[in-house]
Amino acid sequence: MKKNLFLLIVFISVLSFSGFIPPVDDSYxxxxxxxxxxxxxxxxxxxxxxxxxxxxxxxxxxxxxxxxxxxxxxxxxxxxxxxxxxxxxxxxxxxxxxxxxxxxxxxxxxxxxxxxxxxxxxxxxxxxxxxxxxxxxxxxxxxxxxxxxxxxxxxxxxxxxxxxxxxxxxFEIAPPEGDIILKELIIDGKKVEYNRGSVYTFTGDYPKIEMNAFLKINNNMLGLKEIKLYFANKLMYDILLDEIPMEEFYKPYSVYSKDSIAAGYIYKTYYRLYPEVLGTPIKINNFPTLNTNLDFFQVRIEVFDFWNRKKEFSFNLKRER
Missing domain, CATH: 2.70.70.10 (Glucose Permease (Domain IIA))
Structure with missing residues:
Protein backbone atom coordinates (compact mmCIF):
# COMPACT_ATOMS: atom_id res chain seq x y z
CA MET A 1 0.00 0.00 0.00
CA LYS A 2 1.21 3.47 -0.76
CA LYS A 3 2.16 5.75 2.12
CA ASN A 4 1.87 9.53 2.02
CA LEU A 5 0.46 9.44 -1.52
CA PHE A 6 -2.70 10.69 0.06
CA LEU A 7 -1.97 12.67 3.19
CA LEU A 8 -3.68 12.13 6.48
CA ILE A 9 -5.33 15.32 7.63
CA VAL A 10 -5.17 15.73 11.38
CA PHE A 11 -5.55 19.33 12.42
CA ILE A 12 -3.44 20.42 15.34
CA SER A 13 -4.34 22.69 18.22
CA VAL A 14 -1.99 25.54 18.96
CA LEU A 15 -1.07 24.68 22.53
CA SER A 16 -0.03 21.51 24.35
CA PHE A 17 0.36 20.72 28.01
CA SER A 18 4.09 21.36 27.64
CA GLY A 19 3.64 24.70 25.88
CA PHE A 20 5.09 23.31 22.64
CA ILE A 21 3.52 24.47 19.39
CA PRO A 22 3.57 22.68 16.01
CA PRO A 23 6.51 23.59 13.76
CA VAL A 24 4.31 24.24 10.71
CA ASP A 25 1.27 26.52 10.65
CA ASP A 26 -2.12 24.88 9.98
CA SER A 27 -0.52 21.51 9.27
CA TYR A 28 -1.31 17.85 9.95
CA PHE A 171 1.60 18.23 21.18
CA GLU A 172 -2.13 18.26 21.76
CA ILE A 173 -3.66 16.72 18.65
CA ALA A 174 -7.35 15.94 18.34
CA PRO A 175 -8.06 12.21 17.77
CA PRO A 176 -8.66 11.75 14.05
CA GLU A 177 -11.51 9.68 12.72
CA GLY A 178 -10.16 6.36 11.53
CA ASP A 179 -9.88 2.67 12.17
CA ILE A 180 -7.19 0.23 13.27
CA ILE A 181 -6.82 -2.33 10.50
CA LEU A 182 -5.28 -5.80 10.69
CA LYS A 183 -4.39 -6.39 7.07
CA GLU A 184 -2.57 -9.70 7.25
CA LEU A 185 -1.02 -12.26 9.57
CA ILE A 186 2.15 -14.27 9.16
CA ILE A 187 2.22 -17.45 11.24
CA ASP A 188 5.35 -19.56 11.15
CA GLY A 189 6.43 -17.74 7.99
CA LYS A 190 3.14 -18.37 6.17
CA LYS A 191 0.95 -15.42 5.20
CA VAL A 192 -2.73 -15.87 6.03
CA GLU A 193 -5.78 -13.65 5.81
CA TYR A 194 -7.19 -12.73 9.20
CA ASN A 195 -10.65 -14.01 10.08
CA ARG A 196 -11.97 -13.70 13.62
CA GLY A 197 -12.19 -17.09 15.34
CA SER A 198 -10.28 -18.97 12.64
CA VAL A 199 -7.90 -21.80 13.50
CA TYR A 200 -4.37 -21.54 12.10
CA THR A 201 -1.59 -24.08 12.43
CA PHE A 202 1.96 -23.74 13.69
CA THR A 203 4.99 -25.91 14.39
CA GLY A 204 7.96 -25.54 16.69
CA ASP A 205 8.24 -24.77 20.38
CA TYR A 206 5.92 -21.76 20.32
CA PRO A 207 3.73 -19.81 17.87
CA LYS A 208 5.52 -17.18 15.81
CA ILE A 209 3.00 -14.48 14.94
CA GLU A 210 3.59 -11.38 12.82
CA MET A 211 0.90 -8.85 11.97
CA ASN A 212 0.55 -6.16 9.33
CA ALA A 213 -1.57 -3.59 11.16
CA PHE A 214 -1.92 0.20 11.16
CA LEU A 215 -4.21 3.13 11.91
CA LYS A 216 -6.05 3.91 8.66
CA ILE A 217 -7.20 7.48 8.09
CA ASN A 218 -8.72 8.07 4.68
CA ASN A 219 -6.06 6.60 2.37
CA ASN A 220 -3.11 7.04 4.69
CA MET A 221 -1.60 4.89 7.44
CA LEU A 222 0.02 5.64 10.77
CA GLY A 223 1.98 3.25 12.94
CA LEU A 224 0.58 1.85 16.18
CA LYS A 225 1.41 2.87 19.74
CA GLU A 226 1.05 -0.42 21.64
CA ILE A 227 0.33 -4.09 20.93
CA LYS A 228 -0.52 -6.70 23.58
CA LEU A 229 -0.54 -10.43 22.85
CA TYR A 230 -2.54 -12.80 25.07
CA PHE A 231 -2.65 -16.58 25.13
CA ALA A 232 -5.79 -17.79 26.96
CA ASN A 233 -6.10 -14.38 28.66
CA LYS A 234 -2.50 -14.41 29.89
CA LEU A 235 -0.46 -11.43 28.73
CA MET A 236 2.50 -12.89 26.85
CA TYR A 237 4.02 -9.95 25.01
CA ASP A 238 3.70 -6.18 25.14
CA ILE A 239 5.20 -3.73 22.64
CA LEU A 240 5.01 -0.04 23.60
CA LEU A 241 6.54 2.52 21.25
CA ASP A 242 7.04 5.43 23.64
CA GLU A 243 10.81 5.92 23.38
CA ILE A 244 13.81 4.52 21.53
CA PRO A 245 17.39 4.71 22.88
CA MET A 246 19.74 6.02 20.20
CA GLU A 247 21.81 2.85 20.54
CA GLU A 248 18.74 0.96 19.26
CA PHE A 249 17.92 3.35 16.39
CA TYR A 250 19.30 0.88 13.83
CA LYS A 251 17.68 -2.14 15.53
CA PRO A 252 14.08 -2.02 14.29
CA TYR A 253 13.90 -5.81 14.12
CA SER A 254 13.24 -5.87 17.86
CA VAL A 255 9.73 -4.78 16.83
CA TYR A 256 9.37 -5.51 13.11
CA SER A 257 9.95 -8.64 11.06
CA LYS A 258 12.22 -8.81 8.04
CA ASP A 259 9.14 -9.11 5.83
CA SER A 260 8.71 -5.38 6.39
CA ILE A 261 9.48 -2.75 3.78
CA ALA A 262 9.11 1.01 4.02
CA ALA A 263 10.83 3.00 1.32
CA GLY A 264 9.44 5.83 -0.77
CA TYR A 265 5.70 5.35 -1.19
CA ILE A 266 5.77 1.67 -0.25
CA TYR A 267 4.80 0.92 3.35
CA LYS A 268 4.10 -2.62 4.49
CA THR A 269 5.39 -3.49 7.93
CA TYR A 270 4.86 -6.48 10.18
CA TYR A 271 5.01 -6.28 13.97
CA ARG A 272 6.74 -9.37 15.30
CA LEU A 273 4.93 -10.76 18.36
CA TYR A 274 7.57 -13.14 19.65
CA PRO A 275 11.03 -12.63 21.19
CA GLU A 276 13.56 -13.19 18.43
CA VAL A 277 15.35 -9.92 19.22
CA LEU A 278 14.55 -7.92 22.35
CA GLY A 279 14.79 -4.17 22.83
CA THR A 280 13.42 -1.27 24.86
CA PRO A 281 9.96 -1.29 23.17
CA ILE A 282 9.40 -4.84 24.47
CA LYS A 283 7.91 -4.10 27.88
CA ILE A 284 6.68 -7.61 28.73
CA ASN A 285 7.99 -10.95 27.48
CA ASN A 286 6.43 -13.98 29.16
CA PHE A 287 7.42 -16.45 26.45
CA PRO A 288 10.04 -18.03 28.76
CA THR A 289 7.13 -19.13 30.99
CA LEU A 290 5.14 -20.66 28.13
CA ASN A 291 4.26 -24.36 28.36
CA THR A 292 5.74 -25.58 25.08
CA ASN A 293 3.84 -28.87 25.32
CA LEU A 294 0.51 -27.21 24.66
CA ASP A 295 -0.99 -27.95 21.25
CA PHE A 296 -3.78 -25.35 21.21
CA PHE A 297 -3.74 -21.61 21.96
CA GLN A 298 -6.56 -19.11 22.18
CA VAL A 299 -5.03 -15.89 20.89
CA ARG A 300 -6.17 -12.34 21.55
CA ILE A 301 -4.31 -9.25 20.33
CA GLU A 302 -5.11 -5.80 21.71
CA VAL A 303 -3.95 -2.93 19.51
CA PHE A 304 -3.83 0.73 20.58
CA ASP A 305 -3.25 3.97 18.71
CA PHE A 306 -1.66 7.06 20.28
CA TRP A 307 -5.04 8.28 21.55
CA ASN A 308 -5.47 4.99 23.48
CA ARG A 309 -8.23 3.76 21.21
CA LYS A 310 -8.27 -0.02 21.28
CA LYS A 311 -9.22 -2.74 18.86
CA GLU A 312 -9.11 -6.49 19.52
CA PHE A 313 -8.40 -9.39 17.18
CA SER A 314 -8.85 -13.04 18.17
CA PHE A 315 -8.16 -16.40 16.59
CA ASN A 316 -6.85 -19.85 17.53
CA LEU A 317 -3.63 -21.72 16.91
CA LYS A 318 -3.21 -25.48 16.66
CA ARG A 319 0.15 -27.24 16.64
CA GLU A 320 0.97 -29.59 13.79
CA ARG A 321 3.16 -32.47 14.91
Missing part, protein backbone atom coordinates in the same frame (compact mmCIF):
# COMPACT_ATOMS: atom_id res chain seq x y z
CA UNK A 29 0.47 14.59 10.67
CA UNK A 30 1.71 12.30 7.91
CA UNK A 31 3.83 9.81 9.92
CA UNK A 32 4.09 8.67 13.52
CA UNK A 33 6.88 7.76 15.92
CA UNK A 34 8.95 4.55 15.63
CA UNK A 35 7.52 3.41 12.32
CA UNK A 36 9.76 1.07 10.33
CA UNK A 37 12.06 2.60 7.72
CA UNK A 38 14.20 0.69 5.22
CA UNK A 39 15.81 3.75 3.63
CA UNK A 40 19.21 5.31 4.22
CA UNK A 41 22.26 3.30 5.19
CA UNK A 42 20.38 0.63 7.09
CA UNK A 43 16.84 -0.20 8.29
CA UNK A 44 15.90 1.93 11.30
CA UNK A 45 13.09 3.32 13.40
CA UNK A 46 11.39 6.55 12.39
CA UNK A 47 12.84 8.76 15.10
CA UNK A 48 10.09 11.35 15.20
CA UNK A 49 6.86 12.45 13.54
CA UNK A 50 6.21 14.21 10.25
CA UNK A 51 4.17 17.34 9.62
CA UNK A 52 2.98 18.14 6.14
CA UNK A 53 4.40 21.15 4.35
CA UNK A 54 1.80 20.56 1.64
CA UNK A 55 4.43 18.97 -0.64
CA UNK A 56 6.13 22.36 -0.91
CA UNK A 57 9.65 23.53 -0.26
CA UNK A 58 10.25 26.86 1.41
CA UNK A 59 7.43 26.62 3.97
CA UNK A 60 8.48 28.31 7.26
CA UNK A 61 9.51 25.96 10.05
CA UNK A 62 9.04 27.44 13.51
CA UNK A 63 10.69 26.81 16.87
CA UNK A 64 8.25 24.71 18.89
CA UNK A 65 9.43 26.41 22.07
CA UNK A 66 11.99 28.96 23.19
CA UNK A 67 15.60 27.83 23.18
CA UNK A 68 18.98 28.19 21.59
CA UNK A 69 20.74 26.51 18.68
CA UNK A 70 22.89 23.52 19.60
CA UNK A 71 24.07 22.67 16.09
CA UNK A 72 23.34 22.50 12.40
CA UNK A 73 24.08 19.45 10.27
CA UNK A 74 24.34 19.49 6.49
CA UNK A 75 24.05 16.61 4.01
CA UNK A 76 23.24 13.81 6.44
CA UNK A 77 22.20 10.76 4.34
CA UNK A 78 18.99 10.23 6.36
CA UNK A 79 18.11 13.62 7.80
CA UNK A 80 19.52 15.90 5.13
CA UNK A 81 19.89 19.39 6.60
CA UNK A 82 19.16 19.67 10.33
CA UNK A 83 18.80 22.18 13.12
CA UNK A 84 18.78 21.18 16.80
CA UNK A 85 17.46 23.43 19.57
CA UNK A 86 17.91 23.14 23.34
CA UNK A 87 14.84 24.04 25.41
CA UNK A 88 14.69 25.16 29.05
CA UNK A 89 12.59 22.10 30.04
CA UNK A 90 15.64 19.91 29.34
CA UNK A 91 14.50 18.47 26.00
CA UNK A 92 15.95 19.10 22.58
CA UNK A 93 14.06 19.35 19.30
CA UNK A 94 15.50 18.34 15.93
CA UNK A 95 14.08 19.50 12.58
CA UNK A 96 15.14 17.62 9.46
CA UNK A 97 14.99 17.55 5.62
CA UNK A 98 15.35 21.34 5.53
CA UNK A 99 16.07 23.26 2.34
CA UNK A 100 17.51 26.33 4.03
CA UNK A 101 17.72 28.28 7.28
CA UNK A 102 16.60 31.68 8.51
CA UNK A 103 18.43 34.95 7.84
CA UNK A 104 20.70 34.56 10.88
CA UNK A 105 21.85 31.02 10.13
CA UNK A 106 21.89 30.86 6.33
CA UNK A 107 24.97 33.13 5.88
CA UNK A 108 26.88 30.80 8.22
CA UNK A 109 25.77 27.80 6.19
CA UNK A 110 26.68 29.48 2.90
CA UNK A 111 30.24 30.05 4.09
CA UNK A 112 30.57 26.41 5.16
CA UNK A 113 29.15 25.10 1.90
CA UNK A 114 31.70 27.12 -0.09
CA UNK A 115 34.45 25.16 1.62
CA UNK A 116 32.95 21.69 2.04
CA UNK A 117 30.44 21.53 -0.84
CA UNK A 118 28.27 18.38 -0.45
CA UNK A 119 30.22 16.77 2.37
CA UNK A 120 28.46 16.03 5.64
CA UNK A 121 29.24 18.90 8.01
CA UNK A 122 28.33 19.56 11.66
CA UNK A 123 28.33 23.18 12.88
CA UNK A 124 28.21 23.50 16.66
CA UNK A 125 27.30 26.62 18.67
CA UNK A 126 27.94 27.73 22.24
CA UNK A 127 25.08 27.79 24.74
CA UNK A 128 22.77 30.76 24.13
CA UNK A 129 24.93 31.99 21.25
CA UNK A 130 21.92 32.07 18.94
CA UNK A 131 18.56 32.07 20.73
CA UNK A 132 14.99 31.81 19.48
CA UNK A 133 11.56 32.48 20.93
CA UNK A 134 8.67 30.09 20.54
CA UNK A 135 7.18 30.50 17.09
CA UNK A 136 10.20 32.16 15.48
CA UNK A 137 11.03 30.97 11.97
CA UNK A 138 14.23 28.94 12.18
CA UNK A 139 14.32 27.26 8.75
CA UNK A 140 12.40 26.38 5.60
CA UNK A 141 11.01 23.04 4.43
CA UNK A 142 12.78 20.85 1.91
CA UNK A 143 13.33 17.24 0.88
CA UNK A 144 17.00 16.77 1.73
CA UNK A 145 18.30 13.42 2.99
CA UNK A 146 15.99 10.47 2.46
CA UNK A 147 12.80 12.55 2.12
CA UNK A 148 10.68 11.67 -0.91
CA UNK A 149 8.53 14.77 -0.68
CA UNK A 150 9.08 18.05 1.17
CA UNK A 151 7.87 17.84 4.76
CA UNK A 152 8.95 18.69 8.30
CA UNK A 153 10.38 15.84 10.32
CA UNK A 154 10.67 16.68 14.02
CA UNK A 155 12.17 14.71 16.89
CA UNK A 156 12.21 15.22 20.65
CA UNK A 157 15.33 14.00 22.43
CA UNK A 158 16.55 14.11 26.00
CA UNK A 159 19.34 16.54 26.91
CA UNK A 160 22.27 14.29 25.94
CA UNK A 161 20.37 12.96 22.90
CA UNK A 162 20.67 9.39 24.07
CA UNK A 163 16.90 8.79 23.92
CA UNK A 164 14.29 9.55 21.28
CA UNK A 165 10.86 10.31 22.77
CA UNK A 166 7.50 10.20 20.98
CA UNK A 167 6.87 13.86 20.04
CA UNK A 168 3.11 13.29 20.15
CA UNK A 169 3.46 13.39 23.93
CA UNK A 170 4.32 17.09 23.57
Missing amino acids: LTSSFAEFRSTGNSPHFHGGIDFSTFSKEGIPIRAIYEGYVVRLELNDPIYGNIIVLQHPNGYRSLYAHLRSFNYVLQPIVDDVVKEFQNEKVVIEFSDNEISFSKGDVIAYSGKTGEAVKPHCHIEIRNHDESILVDPLEF
Whole structure:
Protein backbone atom coordinates (compact mmCIF):
# COMPACT_ATOMS: atom_id res chain seq x y z
CA MET A 1 0.00 0.00 0.00
CA LYS A 2 1.21 3.47 -0.76
CA LYS A 3 2.16 5.75 2.12
CA ASN A 4 1.87 9.53 2.02
CA LEU A 5 0.46 9.44 -1.52
CA PHE A 6 -2.70 10.69 0.06
CA LEU A 7 -1.97 12.67 3.19
CA LEU A 8 -3.68 12.13 6.48
CA ILE A 9 -5.33 15.32 7.63
CA VAL A 10 -5.17 15.73 11.38
CA PHE A 11 -5.55 19.33 12.42
CA ILE A 12 -3.44 20.42 15.34
CA SER A 13 -4.34 22.69 18.22
CA VAL A 14 -1.99 25.54 18.96
CA LEU A 15 -1.07 24.68 22.53
CA SER A 16 -0.03 21.51 24.35
CA PHE A 17 0.36 20.72 28.01
CA SER A 18 4.09 21.36 27.64
CA GLY A 19 3.64 24.70 25.88
CA PHE A 20 5.09 23.31 22.64
CA ILE A 21 3.52 24.47 19.39
CA PRO A 22 3.57 22.68 16.01
CA PRO A 23 6.51 23.59 13.76
CA VAL A 24 4.31 24.24 10.71
CA ASP A 25 1.27 26.52 10.65
CA ASP A 26 -2.12 24.88 9.98
CA SER A 27 -0.52 21.51 9.27
CA TYR A 28 -1.31 17.85 9.95
CA LEU A 29 0.47 14.59 10.67
CA THR A 30 1.71 12.30 7.91
CA SER A 31 3.83 9.81 9.92
CA SER A 32 4.09 8.67 13.52
CA PHE A 33 6.88 7.76 15.92
CA ALA A 34 8.95 4.55 15.63
CA GLU A 35 7.52 3.41 12.32
CA PHE A 36 9.76 1.07 10.33
CA ARG A 37 12.06 2.60 7.72
CA SER A 38 14.20 0.69 5.22
CA THR A 39 15.81 3.75 3.63
CA GLY A 40 19.21 5.31 4.22
CA ASN A 41 22.26 3.30 5.19
CA SER A 42 20.38 0.63 7.09
CA PRO A 43 16.84 -0.20 8.29
CA HIS A 44 15.90 1.93 11.30
CA PHE A 45 13.09 3.32 13.40
CA HIS A 46 11.39 6.55 12.39
CA GLY A 47 12.84 8.76 15.10
CA GLY A 48 10.09 11.35 15.20
CA ILE A 49 6.86 12.45 13.54
CA ASP A 50 6.21 14.21 10.25
CA PHE A 51 4.17 17.34 9.62
CA SER A 52 2.98 18.14 6.14
CA THR A 53 4.40 21.15 4.35
CA PHE A 54 1.80 20.56 1.64
CA SER A 55 4.43 18.97 -0.64
CA LYS A 56 6.13 22.36 -0.91
CA GLU A 57 9.65 23.53 -0.26
CA GLY A 58 10.25 26.86 1.41
CA ILE A 59 7.43 26.62 3.97
CA PRO A 60 8.48 28.31 7.26
CA ILE A 61 9.51 25.96 10.05
CA ARG A 62 9.04 27.44 13.51
CA ALA A 63 10.69 26.81 16.87
CA ILE A 64 8.25 24.71 18.89
CA TYR A 65 9.43 26.41 22.07
CA GLU A 66 11.99 28.96 23.19
CA GLY A 67 15.60 27.83 23.18
CA TYR A 68 18.98 28.19 21.59
CA VAL A 69 20.74 26.51 18.68
CA VAL A 70 22.89 23.52 19.60
CA ARG A 71 24.07 22.67 16.09
CA LEU A 72 23.34 22.50 12.40
CA GLU A 73 24.08 19.45 10.27
CA LEU A 74 24.34 19.49 6.49
CA ASN A 75 24.05 16.61 4.01
CA ASP A 76 23.24 13.81 6.44
CA PRO A 77 22.20 10.76 4.34
CA ILE A 78 18.99 10.23 6.36
CA TYR A 79 18.11 13.62 7.80
CA GLY A 80 19.52 15.90 5.13
CA ASN A 81 19.89 19.39 6.60
CA ILE A 82 19.16 19.67 10.33
CA ILE A 83 18.80 22.18 13.12
CA VAL A 84 18.78 21.18 16.80
CA LEU A 85 17.46 23.43 19.57
CA GLN A 86 17.91 23.14 23.34
CA HIS A 87 14.84 24.04 25.41
CA PRO A 88 14.69 25.16 29.05
CA ASN A 89 12.59 22.10 30.04
CA GLY A 90 15.64 19.91 29.34
CA TYR A 91 14.50 18.47 26.00
CA ARG A 92 15.95 19.10 22.58
CA SER A 93 14.06 19.35 19.30
CA LEU A 94 15.50 18.34 15.93
CA TYR A 95 14.08 19.50 12.58
CA ALA A 96 15.14 17.62 9.46
CA HIS A 97 14.99 17.55 5.62
CA LEU A 98 15.35 21.34 5.53
CA ARG A 99 16.07 23.26 2.34
CA SER A 100 17.51 26.33 4.03
CA PHE A 101 17.72 28.28 7.28
CA ASN A 102 16.60 31.68 8.51
CA TYR A 103 18.43 34.95 7.84
CA VAL A 104 20.70 34.56 10.88
CA LEU A 105 21.85 31.02 10.13
CA GLN A 106 21.89 30.86 6.33
CA PRO A 107 24.97 33.13 5.88
CA ILE A 108 26.88 30.80 8.22
CA VAL A 109 25.77 27.80 6.19
CA ASP A 110 26.68 29.48 2.90
CA ASP A 111 30.24 30.05 4.09
CA VAL A 112 30.57 26.41 5.16
CA VAL A 113 29.15 25.10 1.90
CA LYS A 114 31.70 27.12 -0.09
CA GLU A 115 34.45 25.16 1.62
CA PHE A 116 32.95 21.69 2.04
CA GLN A 117 30.44 21.53 -0.84
CA ASN A 118 28.27 18.38 -0.45
CA GLU A 119 30.22 16.77 2.37
CA LYS A 120 28.46 16.03 5.64
CA VAL A 121 29.24 18.90 8.01
CA VAL A 122 28.33 19.56 11.66
CA ILE A 123 28.33 23.18 12.88
CA GLU A 124 28.21 23.50 16.66
CA PHE A 125 27.30 26.62 18.67
CA SER A 126 27.94 27.73 22.24
CA ASP A 127 25.08 27.79 24.74
CA ASN A 128 22.77 30.76 24.13
CA GLU A 129 24.93 31.99 21.25
CA ILE A 130 21.92 32.07 18.94
CA SER A 131 18.56 32.07 20.73
CA PHE A 132 14.99 31.81 19.48
CA SER A 133 11.56 32.48 20.93
CA LYS A 134 8.67 30.09 20.54
CA GLY A 135 7.18 30.50 17.09
CA ASP A 136 10.20 32.16 15.48
CA VAL A 137 11.03 30.97 11.97
CA ILE A 138 14.23 28.94 12.18
CA ALA A 139 14.32 27.26 8.75
CA TYR A 140 12.40 26.38 5.60
CA SER A 141 11.01 23.04 4.43
CA GLY A 142 12.78 20.85 1.91
CA LYS A 143 13.33 17.24 0.88
CA THR A 144 17.00 16.77 1.73
CA GLY A 145 18.30 13.42 2.99
CA GLU A 146 15.99 10.47 2.46
CA ALA A 147 12.80 12.55 2.12
CA VAL A 148 10.68 11.67 -0.91
CA LYS A 149 8.53 14.77 -0.68
CA PRO A 150 9.08 18.05 1.17
CA HIS A 151 7.87 17.84 4.76
CA CYS A 152 8.95 18.69 8.30
CA HIS A 153 10.38 15.84 10.32
CA ILE A 154 10.67 16.68 14.02
CA GLU A 155 12.17 14.71 16.89
CA ILE A 156 12.21 15.22 20.65
CA ARG A 157 15.33 14.00 22.43
CA ASN A 158 16.55 14.11 26.00
CA HIS A 159 19.34 16.54 26.91
CA ASP A 160 22.27 14.29 25.94
CA GLU A 161 20.37 12.96 22.90
CA SER A 162 20.67 9.39 24.07
CA ILE A 163 16.90 8.79 23.92
CA LEU A 164 14.29 9.55 21.28
CA VAL A 165 10.86 10.31 22.77
CA ASP A 166 7.50 10.20 20.98
CA PRO A 167 6.87 13.86 20.04
CA LEU A 168 3.11 13.29 20.15
CA GLU A 169 3.46 13.39 23.93
CA PHE A 170 4.32 17.09 23.57
CA PHE A 171 1.60 18.23 21.18
CA GLU A 172 -2.13 18.26 21.76
CA ILE A 173 -3.66 16.72 18.65
CA ALA A 174 -7.35 15.94 18.34
CA PRO A 175 -8.06 12.21 17.77
CA PRO A 176 -8.66 11.75 14.05
CA GLU A 177 -11.51 9.68 12.72
CA GLY A 178 -10.16 6.36 11.53
CA ASP A 179 -9.88 2.67 12.17
CA ILE A 180 -7.19 0.23 13.27
CA ILE A 181 -6.82 -2.33 10.50
CA LEU A 182 -5.28 -5.80 10.69
CA LYS A 183 -4.39 -6.39 7.07
CA GLU A 184 -2.57 -9.70 7.25
CA LEU A 185 -1.02 -12.26 9.57
CA ILE A 186 2.15 -14.27 9.16
CA ILE A 187 2.22 -17.45 11.24
CA ASP A 188 5.35 -19.56 11.15
CA GLY A 189 6.43 -17.74 7.99
CA LYS A 190 3.14 -18.37 6.17
CA LYS A 191 0.95 -15.42 5.20
CA VAL A 192 -2.73 -15.87 6.03
CA GLU A 193 -5.78 -13.65 5.81
CA TYR A 194 -7.19 -12.73 9.20
CA ASN A 195 -10.65 -14.01 10.08
CA ARG A 196 -11.97 -13.70 13.62
CA GLY A 197 -12.19 -17.09 15.34
CA SER A 198 -10.28 -18.97 12.64
CA VAL A 199 -7.90 -21.80 13.50
CA TYR A 200 -4.37 -21.54 12.10
CA THR A 201 -1.59 -24.08 12.43
CA PHE A 202 1.96 -23.74 13.69
CA THR A 203 4.99 -25.91 14.39
CA GLY A 204 7.96 -25.54 16.69
CA ASP A 205 8.24 -24.77 20.38
CA TYR A 206 5.92 -21.76 20.32
CA PRO A 207 3.73 -19.81 17.87
CA LYS A 208 5.52 -17.18 15.81
CA ILE A 209 3.00 -14.48 14.94
CA GLU A 210 3.59 -11.38 12.82
CA MET A 211 0.90 -8.85 11.97
CA ASN A 212 0.55 -6.16 9.33
CA ALA A 213 -1.57 -3.59 11.16
CA PHE A 214 -1.92 0.20 11.16
CA LEU A 215 -4.21 3.13 11.91
CA LYS A 216 -6.05 3.91 8.66
CA ILE A 217 -7.20 7.48 8.09
CA ASN A 218 -8.72 8.07 4.68
CA ASN A 219 -6.06 6.60 2.37
CA ASN A 220 -3.11 7.04 4.69
CA MET A 221 -1.60 4.89 7.44
CA LEU A 222 0.02 5.64 10.77
CA GLY A 223 1.98 3.25 12.94
CA LEU A 224 0.58 1.85 16.18
CA LYS A 225 1.41 2.87 19.74
CA GLU A 226 1.05 -0.42 21.64
CA ILE A 227 0.33 -4.09 20.93
CA LYS A 228 -0.52 -6.70 23.58
CA LEU A 229 -0.54 -10.43 22.85
CA TYR A 230 -2.54 -12.80 25.07
CA PHE A 231 -2.65 -16.58 25.13
CA ALA A 232 -5.79 -17.79 26.96
CA ASN A 233 -6.10 -14.38 28.66
CA LYS A 234 -2.50 -14.41 29.89
CA LEU A 235 -0.46 -11.43 28.73
CA MET A 236 2.50 -12.89 26.85
CA TYR A 237 4.02 -9.95 25.01
CA ASP A 238 3.70 -6.18 25.14
CA ILE A 239 5.20 -3.73 22.64
CA LEU A 240 5.01 -0.04 23.60
CA LEU A 241 6.54 2.52 21.25
CA ASP A 242 7.04 5.43 23.64
CA GLU A 243 10.81 5.92 23.38
CA ILE A 244 13.81 4.52 21.53
CA PRO A 245 17.39 4.71 22.88
CA MET A 246 19.74 6.02 20.20
CA GLU A 247 21.81 2.85 20.54
CA GLU A 248 18.74 0.96 19.26
CA PHE A 249 17.92 3.35 16.39
CA TYR A 250 19.30 0.88 13.83
CA LYS A 251 17.68 -2.14 15.53
CA PRO A 252 14.08 -2.02 14.29
CA TYR A 253 13.90 -5.81 14.12
CA SER A 254 13.24 -5.87 17.86
CA VAL A 255 9.73 -4.78 16.83
CA TYR A 256 9.37 -5.51 13.11
CA SER A 257 9.95 -8.64 11.06
CA LYS A 258 12.22 -8.81 8.04
CA ASP A 259 9.14 -9.11 5.83
CA SER A 260 8.71 -5.38 6.39
CA ILE A 261 9.48 -2.75 3.78
CA ALA A 262 9.11 1.01 4.02
CA ALA A 263 10.83 3.00 1.32
CA GLY A 264 9.44 5.83 -0.77
CA TYR A 265 5.70 5.35 -1.19
CA ILE A 266 5.77 1.67 -0.25
CA TYR A 267 4.80 0.92 3.35
CA LYS A 268 4.10 -2.62 4.49
CA THR A 269 5.39 -3.49 7.93
CA TYR A 270 4.86 -6.48 10.18
CA TYR A 271 5.01 -6.28 13.97
CA ARG A 272 6.74 -9.37 15.30
CA LEU A 273 4.93 -10.76 18.36
CA TYR A 274 7.57 -13.14 19.65
CA PRO A 275 11.03 -12.63 21.19
CA GLU A 276 13.56 -13.19 18.43
CA VAL A 277 15.35 -9.92 19.22
CA LEU A 278 14.55 -7.92 22.35
CA GLY A 279 14.79 -4.17 22.83
CA THR A 280 13.42 -1.27 24.86
CA PRO A 281 9.96 -1.29 23.17
CA ILE A 282 9.40 -4.84 24.47
CA LYS A 283 7.91 -4.10 27.88
CA ILE A 284 6.68 -7.61 28.73
CA ASN A 285 7.99 -10.95 27.48
CA ASN A 286 6.43 -13.98 29.16
CA PHE A 287 7.42 -16.45 26.45
CA PRO A 288 10.04 -18.03 28.76
CA THR A 289 7.13 -19.13 30.99
CA LEU A 290 5.14 -20.66 28.13
CA ASN A 291 4.26 -24.36 28.36
CA THR A 292 5.74 -25.58 25.08
CA ASN A 293 3.84 -28.87 25.32
CA LEU A 294 0.51 -27.21 24.66
CA ASP A 295 -0.99 -27.95 21.25
CA PHE A 296 -3.78 -25.35 21.21
CA PHE A 297 -3.74 -21.61 21.96
CA GLN A 298 -6.56 -19.11 22.18
CA VAL A 299 -5.03 -15.89 20.89
CA ARG A 300 -6.17 -12.34 21.55
CA ILE A 301 -4.31 -9.25 20.33
CA GLU A 302 -5.11 -5.80 21.71
CA VAL A 303 -3.95 -2.93 19.51
CA PHE A 304 -3.83 0.73 20.58
CA ASP A 305 -3.25 3.97 18.71
CA PHE A 306 -1.66 7.06 20.28
CA TRP A 307 -5.04 8.28 21.55
CA ASN A 308 -5.47 4.99 23.48
CA ARG A 309 -8.23 3.76 21.21
CA LYS A 310 -8.27 -0.02 21.28
CA LYS A 311 -9.22 -2.74 18.86
CA GLU A 312 -9.11 -6.49 19.52
CA PHE A 313 -8.40 -9.39 17.18
CA SER A 314 -8.85 -13.04 18.17
CA PHE A 315 -8.16 -16.40 16.59
CA ASN A 316 -6.85 -19.85 17.53
CA LEU A 317 -3.63 -21.72 16.91
CA LYS A 318 -3.21 -25.48 16.66
CA ARG A 319 0.15 -27.24 16.64
CA GLU A 320 0.97 -29.59 13.79
CA ARG A 321 3.16 -32.47 14.91
